[in-house]
Amino acid sequence: MDLSSARITRRLGDPPSKRGSVTSQTCPDLFELSDGNFAVIGTEATTALDPHLPSDAARADYERIVVISRDTLIRAKKDIPDA
Template identity: 30%
Template sequence: MQNTVLVTRRLGANAHGSRCYSPSACPNIFELNTGDYLAVGRDVTAYMRRLLPVDAGCAEDEAIVLLPQRVVVLAAPEILAA
């Protein structure tokens, strides 16, 4: 039987507000039933990969995602409480 990964909750305030770029583009942070987190944001991998510090990297199967500060600030209390 295959393990199913599910979104269990949104962290921070509901996205449909001041942090949305458009009705279909709202950065969010979600908690998964595995305990991991999922980030929805703007993919800036192509530009930022070369600007990472020398001791950081981004593998071919990874992406660098930009999250507005407000998204992280609103989600932080819930992340820290987990």
């Protein structure tokens, strides 16, 4: 996936400051990109979760498993397009 020309176009959901971030800056976050893909800021959890992936799931060497809080995703739901 070539991301060299992709740009963040908007945040999905509420900013960290509205979700209780102590610093109002760092926190899990979701963004829509100019190419239609999505970017996630979360906790890297590849080592812990990779062995537990379902048998019909896999990740490439360049992919990582990232965890975001339930609250972050629920607050973003209103901004995620249906199609």
